[in-house]
Amino acid sequence: xxxxxxxxxxxxxxxxxxxxxxxxxxxxxxxxxxxxxxxxxxxxxxxxxxxxxxxxxxxxxxxxxxxxxxxxxxxxxxxxxxxxxxxxxxxxxxxxxxxxxxxxxxxxxxxxxxxxxxxxxxxxxxxxxxxxxxxxxxxxxxxxxxxxxxxxxxxxxxxxxxxxxxxxxxxxxxxxxxxxxxxxxxxxxxxxxxxxxxxxxxxxxxxxxxxxxxxxxxxxxxxxxxxxxxxxxxxxxxxxxxxxxxxxxxxxxxxxxxxxxxxxxxxxxxxxxxxxxxxxxxxxxxxxxxxxxxxxxxxxxxxxxxxxxxxxxxxxxxxxxxxxxxxxxxxxxxxxxxxxxxxxxxxxxxxxxxxxxxxxxxxxxxxxxxxxxxxxxxxxxxxxxxxxxxxxxxxxxxxxxxxxxxxxxxxxxxxxxxxxxxxxxxxxxxxxxxxxxxxxxxxxxxxxxxxxxxxxxxxxxxxxxxxxxxxxxxxxxxxxxxxxxxxxxxxxxxxxxxxxxxxxxxxxxxxxxxxxxxxxxxxxxxxxxxxxxxxxxxxxxxxxxxxxxxxxxxxxxxxxxxxxxxxxxxxxxxxxxxxxxxxxxxxxxxxxxxxxxxxxxxxxxxxxxxxxxxxxxxxxxxxxxxx
Numbered sequence: 001x002x003x004x005x006x007x008x009x010x011x012x013x014x015x016x017x018x019x020x021x022x023x024x025x026x027x028x029x030x031x032x033x034x035x036x037x038x039x040x041x042x043x044x045x046x047x048x049x050x051x052x053x054x055x056x057x058x059x060x061x062x063x064x065x066x067x068x069x070x071x072x073x074x075x076x077x078x079x080x081x082x083x084x085x086x087x088x089x090x091x092x093x094x095x096x097x098x099x100x101x102x103x104x105x106x107x108x109x110x111x112x113x114x115x116x117x118x119x120x121x122x123x124x125x126x127x128x129x130x131x132x133x134x135x136x137x138x139x140x141x142x143x144x145x146x147x148x149x150x151x152x153x154x155x156x157x158x159x160x161x162x163x164x165x166x167x168x169x170x171x172x173x174x175x176x177x178x179x180x181x182x183x184x185x186x187x188x189x190x191x192x193x194x195x196x197x198x199x200x201x202x203x204x205x206x207x208x209x210x211x212x213x214x215x216x217x218x219x220x221x222x223x224x225x226x227x228x229x230x231x232x233x234x235x236x237x238x239x240x241x242x243x244x245x246x247x248x249x250x251x252x253x254x255x256x257x258x259x260x261x262x263x264x265x266x267x268x269x270x271x272x273x274x275x276x277x278x279x280x281x282x283x284x285x286x287x288x289x290x291x292x293x294x295x296x297x298x299x300x301x302x303x304x305x306x307x308x309x310x311x312x313x314x315x316x317x318x319x320x321x322x323x324x325x326x327x328x329x330x331x332x333x334x335x336x337x338x339x340x341x342x343x344x345x346x347x348x349x350x351x352x353x354x355x356x357x358x359x360x361x362x363x364x365x366x367x368x369x370x371x372x373x374x375x376x377x378x379x380x381x382x383x384x385x386x387x388x389x390x391x392x393x394x395x396x397x398x399x400x401x402x403x404x405x406x407x408x409x410x411x412x413x414x415x416x417x418x419x420x421x422x423x424x425x426x427x428x429x430x431x432x433x434x435x436x437x438x439x440x441x442x443x444x445x446x447x448x449x450x451x452x453x454x455x456x457x458x459x460x461x462x463x464x465x466x467x468x469x470x471x472x473x474x475x476x477x478x479x480x481x482x483x484x485x486x487x488x489x490x491x492x493x494x495x496x497x498x499x500x501x502x503x504x505x506x507x508x509x510x511x512x513x514x515x516x517x518x519x520x521x522x523x524x525x526x527x528x529x530x531x532x533x534x535x536x537x538x539x540x541x542x543x544x545x546x547x548x549x550x551x552x553x554x555x556x557x558x559x560x561x562x563x564x565x566x567x568x569x570x571x572x573x574x575x576x577x578x579x580x581x582x583x584x585x586x587x588x589x590x591x592x593x594x595x596x597x598x599x600x601x602x603x604x605x606x607x608x609x610x611x612x613x614x615x616x617x618x619x620x621x622x623x624x625x626x627x
Contacts, residue, residue, distance in 0.1 A: 004022055004023060004026055005022060008052065008082075008103075008105070009022075010022050010023035011023070012050050012052060012105065013050075015048060015050060015107065015535065015536075016046055016047065016048050016049070016050040016107075017044050017045065017046065017047060020035065020039065020526065020529055020530075021044075025039065035526065038526070047532060047534070048107050048108070048109060048535075049107065049108055049109065049110070049111045049114050050105065050106070050107050051077075051105075051106040051107075051114050051118055052103055052104075052105055052106075053103060053104045053105075053106060053118060053121055054094075054097070054100050054103050055067075055083075055094070055100060055101045055102045055103060055104075055125065055129070056094045056100070056125065057091050057092065057093055057094045057099075057101050057130060057133070058093065058094075058130070059091070059093065059130055059133055060090075060091065060092055060093050061090070061091055061133040062089070062090060062091070062133065063085050063086065063089050063090075063091055063133055066086075066198050066199050066200060067083050067085055067091075067101060067102060067129070068081070068198070069124050069128070069129055070475075070490065070493070071120070071124055072104065072120070072121055072124055073474050073475060073479075074474050074475065075106070075117040075120060075121075075474070076108060076113050076117060076502050077106040077107055077108035077113050077114050077117045078104070078106060078117070078474050079104075079105040079106060079107045079471065080104070080105045081102065081104050082102055082103050082104070082105075083101060083102025083103075083198070084102075085101055085102065086197060086198065086200045091130070091133050104121060106118065109564065109565050110565070178201060178202050178246075178248075179201060179202045179203065179204050179226070179227070179245050179246065179247040179248065180196050180201050180202075180203055180204070180247055180248055180249045180250075180251065180485060180486075181203075181204040181205075181206050181229075181242060181245075181247040181249070181250045181251070181264065182196075182203060182204070182205060182206070182225075182250075182251050182252075182253045182257075183206045183207075183208060183250060183251070183252050183253060183257030183260050183261040183264065184206070184207060184208050184209075184212065184216075184252065184253045184254050184256045184257030184260075185203075185205055185220065185221070185224070185225075185253035185254075186212060186216040186217065186219050186220055186253055186254045186256075187216060187219055187253070187254040187255075187462045187463055188253075188254070188460050188461060188462050188463060188464070188465060188466045188467070188478070189219075189251075189252070189253020189254045189257070189459070189460060190219040190220060190221050190224075190253070191466060191467065191478055192251060192253060192478070192481065192482055193205075193221065193224035193225065194221075194224060195478070195479070195482040196482060196485075196486065197224060199482075199486050201248075201486070202226040202227075203224055203225045203226060203227075204225060204226065204227045204228075204229060204242070204245055204247055205222070205224075205225040205227070205228045205229070206229045206231060206238065206242070206250075206257075206260070206264070207228070207229070207230050207231060208231050208256055208257050208260045209231075209256065209358060210230065211358060212256065212358065213358055215554065216254065216256075218540070227245060229241050229242065231260060235260070235263045235264070235267065236267075238260075238264065239264060239267045239268065242264060242268060243268065247268065247270070248270060248485075248486075249265070249270050249271060249485040249486075250264045250265040250268065250270060250272065251438065251481070251485055252438070252458065252459045253459070254459055254460075254462060255282075255327075255457050255459055255462070256358075256359075257459070258278075258281055258282050258457070258458050258459055259278050259279070259281075259282055262274065262275050262278040262281070262458075263275055263278065271383075271437045271484075271485070272437060272438075273434055273435055273436055273437055273438065273458060274434060274436075276434060277290070277433055277434035280433055280434075281433055281434075281435065281456070281457075281458040282327055282458075283326050283327060284324070284325075284326050284327065284365055284455050285301060285303040285326055285365050287433065287453075287455060287456065288301055288367075288453070290432050290433055291429060291432050291433075291453060293432075294428070294431070294432035296425070296428055296429065296432060296453075297425075297447075297449065297450060297451065297452045297453075298452070298453065299367045299368055299370065299452060299453070299454075300317060300367065300368040301365060301366060301367040301368070302365075302366045302367075303326065303363050303364070303365050303366075304363055304364065304366070305351055305362060305363040305364070307344065307347050307348075310343060310347060310364065310366055311340050311343060311344070313366060314337075314340065314343055314366065315340075317368065319337065319338050319339065320336055320337060320338045320369045321336075321337050321343065321366050321367065321368065321369060322334060322335070322336055322337070322366070322367045322368070322369050322403075323335045323337050323342075323343060323346040323347065323350070323364055323365070323366050324350075324364070324365050324367070325350055325355045325359075325361045325364070325365065326361065326362075326363060326364075326365050327355065327359055327361075333346075333349070333350050333355060333361070333552075334403070334404050334552070335349075335402070335403065336369065336398070336403030336404070343366070346364070347364055350364045351363065351364055370445040370447055370452055370454070371445075371447060371448070372445045372446045372447040372448070373393065373394075373445065373446050374393075374394040374396060374443060374444070374445050374454065375391060375392065375393055375394070375412075375418075375422055375443075375444050375445075375446065376390075376391070376392040376393075376394060376409070376441065376442065376443055376444075376461065376465075377390075377391055377392075377422055377423065377426040377442045377444060378390040378391075378392070378439070378440070378441055378442075378460070378461045378465070378469070378476075378477045379426065379427075379430065379439065379440045379442070379477075380438070380439050380440075380477055380480040380481055380484060380491065381430060381435055381436055381437055381438060381439075381440065381484070382437060382484040382488050382491050382495075383436060383437065384431075384436045384437075385495060386426075386427045386430050387480065387491065387494065387495050387496065388414065388423050388426075388498075388499070389439075389469065389476050389477035389480055389499065390411055390461070390465075390469045390472075390473070390476055390477060390499065391411070391412045391414065391419050391422060391423075392409050392410065392411055392412065392461075392465075393409065393410055393412055394406065394408075394409050394443075395407040395408045395409065399511055399550070399551075400511070400513060400549050400550055400551050401551065402550075402551035402552065404552070405509075405511060405550060405551065405552070406509045406552075406553055406556065407508075407509060407511070408506055408507060408508050408509060408574065409465075409506070409507050410504070410505060410506045410507070411468075411469065411472050411473075411501055411504075411505055413501060414498035414499045414500075414501075415498055418446060421446070421450065421451055422444055422446070422451055425444065425450070425451040425453075426442050426444065426451075429442060429453055429456060430442075430456070433456060433458070435456070435458055437484065438458065438459075438481060438484060438485070439458075439459055439460040439461075439477055439480075439481040440456055440457065440458055440459075441456065441457040441459060441460060441461045441462070441465075442455075442456040442457075443455055443456075460477055460478065460481055461477060463553075464507065464538070464559070464561070465477075465507075466478035468505050468507055468561060469505075471503060471505060471535075471561075471563065472501050472502060472503050472504075472505040472563070473499050473500065473501060473502060474502065475490065475494065475499075476499070480494070503563050503564070503565065504563065504564055504565065504566075504567045504570050505561065505562070505563050506533075506561075506562045506563075506570055506571075506574060507559055507560075507561055507562075508559060508560050508561075508562060508574060508577050509550075509553070509556050509559045510522075510539070510550070510556060510557045510558050510559060510560070510581065510585075511550045511556070511581065512547050512548065512549055512550045512555075512557045512586060512589075513549065513550075513586060514547075514549055514586065514589060514591045514592070515546070515547065515548050515549045515591070515592045516546070516547055516589035516590050516591040516592045517544065517545070517546055517547070517589065517590040517592070518541055518542065518543050518544060518545050518546075518547055518588070518589060519543060519588040519589065519590060520543045520588050521539075521541070521542050521543055522539040522541035522542075522547070522557055522558055523537045523539050523558070525580065525584070525585055527576075527580055528560060528577065528580065528585075531562070531573040531576060531577070532564065532569050532573060533562040533563055533564035533569055533570045533573045534560070534562065534573070535560075535561040535562060535563045536560065536561045537558065537559075537560040537561075538558055538559055538560065538561075539557055539558025539559075540558070541557055541558065546592075547589060560577065562574060
């Protein structure tokens with residue numbers, strides 16, 4: 001055939017071979033062929049063993065509950081499950097790819113693990129997977145071709161056996177409601193609707209703003225939603241529209257949707273965190289004061305829109321201090337200030353300006369600087385019971401004049417002295433903030449005095465966090481979040497049980513030392529894809545696009561995912577990524593520099609646009625970080 005491997009074949013091959021396979025080579029031979037010539041005649045090397053498993057149905061019938069199996073999802077090599085079938089759909093006997101009810105992707109460095117997991121899948125298929133299919137009897141199959149006239153079929157159907165759903169069928173608990181509302185299904189929240197759809201529920205999109213940030217809207221999947229409601233600012237009006245659809249739950253998809261989700265859930269009388277503590281779950285000043293009132297370690301702070309008051313507070317308590325918006329995310333506008341001049345500059349950059357989420361900063365928040373390692377504790381709660389889904393460790397450094405630039409993050413084992421202290425403190429934080437139901441994403445610094453909260457978001461870990469946790473563990477915050485709004489069976493199974501990390505994962509954030517114009521696609525460097533632990537490289541920057549000097553997550557040019565059973569291999573690859581950044585990764589950028597014309601600052605192409613990238617990095621990063 002004169003075409004590429006169909007369906008998911010090219011994507012799986014790229015994953016197995018480290019990023020270069022048929023799809024990439026096909027695109028290359030039509031755009032110059034440099035990559036083709038580089039690989040021509042050389043045997044490919046398998047870096048990750050991949051197996052795509054096609055389900056095979058031996059029966060025909062109607063699906064009465066989601067086609068799913070926790071046993072399969074918990075397999076060491078499990079990566080993903082794909083099936084478009086929903087309760088009420090017809091399952092056919094499998095005779096070809098078109099009648100295949102779904103497929104699973106397995107991946108592992110050890111081919112023996114892959115083989116064992118494959119055998120388990122076939123055993124589950126043979127014993128329990130299709131118990132959720134109401135099989136047609138021979139009599140029913142004959143009747144299906146007849147017309148429904150004179151009530152004959154109705155009489156005969158009464159003689160047919162009744163097929164009951166399995167014990168774990170959750171749809172009965174959700175009747176009569178058929179819909180779930182997701183407020184701002186953006187960032188990682190875009191992954192919730194597909195899970196709800198797989199459970200046979202319709203989804204409603206509620207947008208809290210008419211103009212969400214473009215970078216957030218890039219993740220929006222309109223095809224997942226049966227209904228769309230635009231919030232116009234009047235909660236009661238939005239509630240009236242929702243009541244017509246009678247949703248069983250309201251979930252916040254991302255940070256922007258937290259307060260509206262609280263209000264809508266409370267107004268509908270469904271499970272929610274209520275509205276009494278809603279402000280404190282988004283306003284970072286109120287959040288810390290809630291902790292202080294509960295007797296927990298909290299940050300010393302001031303909220304103000306008066307510069308003189310702000311400077312006086314800093315003088316009283318001493319420098320350095322952290323200045324940031326009351327709301328936002330991704331270290332947007334967060335600055336470490338060591339002098340009154342730094343505070344003055346940050347103050348004017350924030351007050352009465354819109355943050356990266358499109359919200360107006362009506363004041364600034366000044367807090368003490370917490371010294372220590374930063375951790376993230378992702379949790380899911382149900383009726384006031386809290387469960388640790390994942391504990392991450394952040395790597396941040398002072399870079400490009402910014403104090404909190406993300407370098408990487410990785411998952412820690414659940415057990416350990418530090419982890420126990422973080423968990424105990426975080427559970428008390430959740431209680432203080434009245435987070436009783438749903439996900440939370442808490443950033444905590446372990447100071448010399450013990451753990452202290454930076455902030456908590458009453459929503460899932462943003463960006464790729466939930467997907468990476470799923471890759472590492474199989475069941476993580478994403479799956480548990482969807483579950484607690486649809487019955488909570490999975491939550492009850494795992495509650496209080498320590499998670500097990502099956503694959504070591506590291507998310508590596510790229511850090512651009514300059515602002516400029518890309519001469520080639522950001523992901524064109526094949527040395528990154530050749531790394532042993534390479535899984536994926538994610539960047540939307542193409543040739544001709546503007547790349548920003550990295551000062552926060554919003555200006556990060558992209559990230560890559562490393563995964564391996566051997567942490568030493570992964571750390572070696574991580575060091576190689578940083579070496580490539582210091583050497584050649586940013587060498588194909590037309591650097592834009594600041595110039596001054598009649599007192600006005602502007603950007604122009606640098607006359608030294610061929611400056612070596614290592615020189616650029618040395619001038620952009622303080623020696624303590626660059627080394």
